[in-house]
Amino acid sequence: MLFSKLFIPILKNNPSEAVIKSHQLMLRTGMIKQSSAGIYSWLPLGFKVMKKIEQIVREEQDRIGAQEILMPTIQSSEIWKESGRYEDYGEEMLRIKDRQNREMLYGPTNEELITDIFRTSVKSYKSLPQLLYHIQWKFRDELRPRFGIMRCREFYMKDAYSFDLSDEEANFSYNKFFLSYLRTFQRLELSAIPMAADTGPIGGNLSHEFVILAETGESKIYSDKRIFDVNSNKTKLEKNSLNELREQYEKFYAVTDEKFNKSEFEKNVPEQYRLHTKGIEVGHIFYFGDKYSKPMNASVDFQGKKEFVKMGSYGVGVSRLVGAIIEAKYDEKNEIMNWPISVSPYECAIIPLINKNDNSNLEKAHNIYKYLNEKEVDAIIDDADENFSSKIKKFNLIGIPFQIMIGKKSEGNLLEFNEIGKKTQNLPIEDIAKIIINKKKIN
Amino acid sequence: MLFSKLFIPILKNNPSEAVIKSHQLMLRTGMIKQSSAGIYSWLPLGFKVMKKIEQIVREEQDRIGAQEILMPTIQSSEIWKESGRYEDYGEEMLRIKDRQNREMLYGPTNEELITDIFRTSVKSYKSLPQLLYHIQWKFRDELRPRFGIMRCREFYMKDAYSFDLSDEEANFSYNKFFLSYLRTFQRLELSAIPMAADTGPIGGNLSHEFVILAETGESKIYSDKRIFDVNSNKTKLEKNSLNELREQYEKFYAVTDEKFNKSEFEKNVPEQYRLHTKGIEVGHIFYFGDKYSKPMNASVDFQGKKEFVKMGSYGVGVSRLVGAIIEAKYDEKNEIMNWPISVSPYECAIIPLINKNDNSNLEKAHNIYKYLNEKEVDAIIDDADENFSSKIKKFNLIGIPFQIMIGKKSEGNLLEFNEIGKKTQNLPIEDIAKIIINKKKIN
Numbered sequence: 001m002l003f004s005k006l007f008i009p010i011l012k013n014n015p016s017e018a019v020i021k022s023h024q025l026m027l028r029t030g031m032i033k034q035s036s037a038g039i040y041s042w043l044p045l046g047f048k049v050m051k052k053i054e055q056i057v058r059e060e061q062d063r064i065g066a067q068e069i070l071m072p073t074i075q076s077s078e079i080w081k082e083s084g085r086y087e088d089y090g091e092e093m094l095r096i097k098d099r100q101n102r103e104m105l106y107g108p109t110n111e112e113l114i115t116d117i118f119r120t121s122v123k124s125y126k127s128l129p130q131l132l133y134h135i136q137w138k139f140r141d142e143l144r145p146r147f148g149i150m151r152c153r154e155f156y157m158k159d160a161y162s163f164d165l166s167d168e169e170a171n172f173s174y175n176k177f178f179l180s181y182l183r184t185f186q187r188l189e190l191s192a193i194p195m196a197a198d199t200g201p202i203g204g205n206l207s208h209e210f211v212i213l214a215e216t217g218e219s220k221i222y223s224d225k226r227i228f229d230v231n232s233n234k235t236k237l238e239k240n241s242l243n244e245l246r247e248q249y250e251k252f253y254a255v256t257d258e259k260f261n262k263s264e265f266e267k268n269v270p271e272q273y274r275l276h277t278k279g280i281e282v283g284h285i286f287y288f289g290d291k292y293s294k295p296m297n298a299s300v301d302f303q304g305k306k307e308f309v310k311m312g313s314y315g316v317g318v319s320r321l322v323g324a325i326i327e328a329k330y331d332e333k334n335e336i337m338n339w340p341i342s343v344s345p346y347e348c349a350i351i352p353l354i355n356k357n358d359n360s361n362l363e364k365a366h367n368i369y370k371y372l373n374e375k376e377v378d379a380i381i382d383d384a385d386e387n388f389s390s391k392i393k394k395f396n397l398i399g400i401p402f403q404i405m406i407g408k409k410s411e412g413n414l415l416e417f418n419e420i421g422k423k424t425q426n427l428p429i430e431d432i433a434k435i436i437i438n439k440k441k442i443n
Numbered sequence: 444m445l446f447s448k449l450f451i452p453i454l455k456n457n458p459s460e461a462v463i464k465s466h467q468l469m470l471r472t473g474m475i476k477q478s479s480a481g482i483y484s485w486l487p488l489g490f491k492v493m494k495k496i497e498q499i500v501r502e503e504q505d506r507i508g509a510q511e512i513l514m515p516t517i518q519s520s521e522i523w524k525e526s527g528r529y530e531d532y533g534e535e536m537l538r539i540k541d542r543q544n545r546e547m548l549y550g551p552t553n554e555e556l557i558t559d560i561f562r563t564s565v566k567s568y569k570s571l572p573q574l575l576y577h578i579q580w581k582f583r584d585e586l587r588p589r590f591g592i593m594r595c596r597e598f599y600m601k602d603a604y605s606f607d608l609s610d611e612e613a614n615f616s617y618n619k620f621f622l623s624y625l626r627t628f629q630r631l632e633l634s635a636i637p638m639a640a641d642t643g644p645i646g647g648n649l650s651h652e653f654v655i656l657a658e659t660g661e662s663k664i665y666s667d668k669r670i671f672d673v674n675s676n677k678t679k680l681e682k683n684s685l686n687e688l689r690e691q692y693e694k695f696y697a698v699t700d701e702k703f704n705k706s707e708f709e710k711n712v713p714e715q716y717r718l719h720t721k722g723i724e725v726g727h728i729f730y731f732g733d734k735y736s737k738p739m740n741a742s743v744d745f746q747g748k749k750e751f752v753k754m755g756s757y758g759v760g761v762s763r764l765v766g767a768i769i770e771a772k773y774d775e776k777n778e779i780m781n782w783p784i785s786v787s788p789y790e791c792a793i794i795p796l797i798n799k800n801d802n803s804n805l806e807k808a809h810n811i812y813k814y815l816n817e818k819e820v821d822a823i824i825d826d827a828d829e830n831f832s833s834k835i836k837k838f839n840l841i842g843i844p845f846q847i848m849i850g851k852k853s854e855g856n857l858l859e860f861n862e863i864g865k866k867t868q869n870l871p872i873e874d875i876a877k878i879i880i881n882k883k884k885i886n
Contacts, residue, residue: 007510007573009564033560036519036547041560044510067450067487072597073516073580074537074549076479091542094517096549099534099584104479106517106539117476117484121452130450137516137580141542154515 001346001369003382007044009033010394020216021332022323023148029337029398031322038145038153045345045398046322050156052343053188053321054135057158060184064176064237066131066160071113073137077103079112082296092140094153106139111292111313114161118309119298125165125307128300129173133160135318149323150280151218156319162312165302167289170310174206174287175242177314181210181283182232182245188321189340190328192282193227194249198258209256210283214327217278223254224269256281280324287312330399337399338420341439348372348379348436349400353388353407361406368404368415368429375433377440396420402436444789444812446825450487452476453837463659464775465766466591472780472841474765481588481596488788488841489765493599495786496631496764497578500601503627507619507680509574509603514556516580520546522555525739535583549582554735554756557604561752562741568608568750571743572616576603578761592766593723594661599762605755608745610732613753617649617730618685620757624653624726625675625688631764632783633771635725636670637692641701652699653726657770660721666697667712723767730755773842780842781863784882791815791822791879792843796831796850804849811847811858811872818876820883839863845879 009030018024026032031046042050058068074096080086094106107113114132122130135158145153162173178194185192190212197209211221227249235245253268255261256279265274290308293299299306317324330337341347350368352361365381372379380400382391388407395403405416405424414426419435427435452473461467469475474489485493501511517539523529537549550556557575565573578601588596605616621637628635633655640652654664670692678688696711698704699722708717733751736742742749760767773780784790793811795804808824815822823843825834831850838846848859848867857869862878870878 004570005508007512007564007575030564033563035515035556035559036517036521036545039515039517039519041515041556042513043560043564044512047511047513050513065448068490069450069487070485070490070493072478072482072484074479074482074582074597076482078479094539094541096537096539098537099586100480102479113478113484116478117486120476121450121473121486127447132450139517143542154517 001380003380003384006380008398009043010397018148020147020150020327021330022150022216022326024332025326025330025337025397025399026148026323032149038142038151040149040152040154048345049339049343050319050322053325054156054158054318056187056342057184057316057318058135060180060187061133061158061160063183064131064180066133066180068134069117069132070134071107071110071117071136073106073139074104075107075113077105079116079296080105083112083115083292084295085112092142094139094141107136108138108140109313109315110134110136110159111161111311112296115292115296115298115311118161118163119293119296122163123301125300125302128163128165128309129169130163131160131173131176132163133158133314147323149319150327152319155317158316158318160314162314163298163309164311165300165307165309167310170287170289170312172239172242174285174312175239175246176237177285177312178208178246179232179235179237179242181285181314181316184316185210185212185282186232187342188325189342190282190325191228193221193223193254193279195221195223195254195256196250196259197256197284206287208285209281210285211256211279211281212324212328213277214280214324215278216327217280219279219281220257220260221254221275221277221279222257222260222265223275224252225273225275227252227254280327281317282321282324283314283316285312285314334396335393336396336420338401339399341401341436344400345398346380346400347377347440348402348404348432349395349398350379350381350404351388351391351395351406352381352383353405354383354385364406368406371429372433372436375437377433377436401439402432404432444823446823446827449823452486453840461591463590463593463770464773465593465659465769467775468769468773468780468840468842469591469766475592481585481594483592483595483597491788492782492786493762493765496768497599497601497761499630499785500627500759500761501578503623503630504576504601504603506626507574507623509576509623511577512560512575513577514550514553514560514579516549516582517547518550518556520548522559522739523548526555526558526735527738528555535585537582537584550579551581551583552756552758553577553579553602554604554754555739558735558739558741558754561606562736562739565606566744568743568745571606571608571752572612573606574603574616574619575606576601576757590766592762593770595762598760601759601761603757605757606741606752607754608743608750608752610753613730613732613755615682615685617728617755618682618689619680620728620755621651621689622675622678622680622685624728624757624759627759628653628655628725629675630785631768632785633725633768634671636664636666636697636722638664638666638697638699639693639702640699640727649730651728652724653728654699654722654724655767655771656720657723657767658721659770660723662722662724663700663703664698664718664720664722665700665703665708666718667695668716668718670695670697723770724760725764725767726757726759728755728757777839778836779839779863781844782842784844784879787843788841789823789843790820790883791845791847791875792838792841793822793824793847794831794834794838794849795824795826796848797826797828807849811849814872815876815879818880820876820879844882845875847875
């Protein structure tokens with residue numbers, strides 16, 4: 001793949017409208033382009049990253065047995081009137097009248113629609129549990145959209161819903177998503193902490209926000225540092241194992257400011273472990289019982305009785321994660337981005353020094369590309385007619401984790417090879433391929 | 444995968460609101476569920492088929508060097524005022540006012556938005572050609588949505604756009620998409636004929652509709668039967684080879700009724716080759732030069748002069764193709780569907796006869812599933828407690844192309860095996876796997 005053939009409109013300088021680093025980087029490397037306030041187009045580089053994140057989110061949903069469906073973006077107001085949220089939701093809901101003057105809306109979330117699908121499809125408790133998810137565009141008409149795709153109006157989200165017969169079974173479903181979120185963020189190389197959270201406009205009584213630490217975050221967080229040592233690597237998809245995982249996390253104080261209580265924090269967290277910083281919410285899970293199933297009459301037959309199903313909902317901001325990863329990984333001062341290889345737009349950049357009347361470096365680059373391609377390493381050749389240092393600067397910004405430089409310093413078999421943030425090495429292509437493949441395996 | 448665990452709400456009878464067979468079949472097999480007039484949710488079975496179609500469409504776009512991006516669903520009215528289409532488009536455009544009272548709309552197509560992206564990103568002719576595509580939800584506020592997803596309001600579409608310096612280069616881009624569409628429909632086992640067509644509200648002077656024959660089709664078509672013998676198997680992605688392909692097709696008369704001329708038809712087509720029937724449009728390609736680039740000022744520098752880029756657009760209805768394949772492949776009288784294996788929701792149905800107090804058939808089914816899974820055959824076990832003939836009937840409707848029956852007739856190693864529409868055979872599992880794998884390779 002040649003850089004000159006790709007649609008990657010790079011900007012030389014930080015655009016003035018961008019104040020946080022993910023917004024700056026995404027505009028500068030041509031990942032996105034704003035089309036109107038809080039609404040963006042995804043250009044090839046940004047699109048590739050978002051699709052890779054989407055696929056990881058999907059695989060981790062499938063792994064806990066959730067089934068993928070797809071609900072439409074435009075909904076009728078009627079189901080929202082049934083649940084009682086049509087009036088409550090306020091101006092963030094984009095309300096629409098169609099040509100027949102019917103009240104429609106662009107879905108900001110999907111509890112009502114999924115409940116409607118469930119109640120017309122499932123009649124017996126034997127069909128429970130059901131875990132359903134979809135990945136779809138949503139719209140929230142923010143008064144002041146800002147920070148690029150971090151606080152925009154049209155955004156891409158995975159939302160899942162669980163249906164169970166009892167609170168106990170519903171807790172099992174809740175815990176499955178708890179695990180799947182930990183696994184998802186781990187594959188994205190993000191350390192996300194589950195924090196007790198308010199349930200907000202969706203309502204309910206059990207809720208966790210998954211938050212990553214970032215100075216530019218919008219939420220204040222208070223936690224016990226020891227929570228970072230908990231992990232789900234040994235957790236199995238079984239009731240007991242999942243309960244243990246939850247207990248391990250809940251042993252440590254970790255809340256957002258809505259739930260913060262100073263004396264509790266100080267009582268429960270020894271001083272040396274206290275962490276008070278900012279974070280970015282990347283996922284949110286809720287349990288809300290029969291909040292929707294009751295007013296919307298979604299029930300199953302159980303032992304001759306009608307039981308309203310117990311529901312939970314589980315969201316991950318897929319487009320938002322692109323920005324969140326940048327906030328976590330971008331070294332703004334040195335202008336160096338480093339994508340986790342699992343979501344990087346390419347896996348290796350091949351950067352030849354191009355002299356006029358001498359194609360030998362470009363030819364070498366093509367041979368290296370071919371070799372890496374056979375090993376299923378997704379590489380890109382920078383065939384642009386620029387000086388070496390501008391090329392390196394550009395690729396530091398694009399953030400592909402590995403670079404091969406073909407210039408004066410390459411001698412014989414040895415290539416100048418750089419893993420972003422590490423020292424340059426001179427290595428044969430075979431060794432380089434091994435390093436890259438090895439890195440992919442870990443993820 | 445066990446049938447009982449999946450969210451597949453089967454209906455016993457044809458729902459009265461469905462008059463064409465794709466609509467009937469999709470509701471009966473729980474592929475979709477209507478959420479409001481002309482707006483559908485895609486349940487797991489339908490979702491899987493649509494995603495497989497999407498992937499084939501994507502691969503054939505990538506193969507001609509088109510790059511994937513993603514434009515938003517909600518657009519500002521301003522760019523439509525620039526092109527002059529905001530007033531022209533009529534009531535099919537879903538017009539929206541946001542909370543700031545700005546005029547927005549749900550994109551029915553994307554010529555304006557892509558032109559805006561292009562003009563702010565590309566300055567030099569050296570960056571041409573550019574072929575960009577996206578696969579996104581669109582909305583057309585049909586006055587009378589009907590026929591399920593064949594004529595609905597919210598639909599999923601691939602639309603691509605080409606940008607070139609000259610008419611001649613633009614013709615090359617046009618021909619690349621011409622080839623990619625033939626390849627796409629071939630992989631979907633549809634014989635789609637490219638027909639000279641009107642350019643409609645998008646405008647322009649060169650256009651082909653890709654139409655598949657179907658009695659339930661909405662377009663009348665007139666063609667020379669010999670056009671079915673033309674194919675693109677030997678065509679290469681080169682100017683001459685692509686021109687030859689176009690010429691081979693254009694030798695034969697093939698038009699929709701808007702372009703029909705009786706005397707021309709009779710003059711050009713010998714009587715024995717005349718075909719007059721109905722068809723379904725599954726793709727449409729247009730060349731319209733500077734229709735948008737001129738009013739929207741999308742130009743490149745070329746030899747010191749400003750040249751408006753020459754554009755084309757290329758659409759495939761991804762969600763519509765699900766219905767189109769059903770219209771082409773569903774034997775309504777015998778209630779037998781037969782999905783092309785390339786897009787079938789599963790590749791093989793394992794149907795055990797389940798007796799009370801005897802799990803041996805179900806156990807056999809699990810072993811077969813395991814064997815097929817190792818061979819990367821995507822199978823499903825029908826573990827429902829129904830009689831054999833209802834199960835077969837159900838799976839004939841679902842349309843998975845291969846069935847393995849485990850009942851009284853299976854003896855020793857031999858399994859009752861059925862390729863839909865062919866005779867039942869008794870074969871060992873190894874031979875069955877080979878037949879399925881072989882069928883997958885052909886596609």
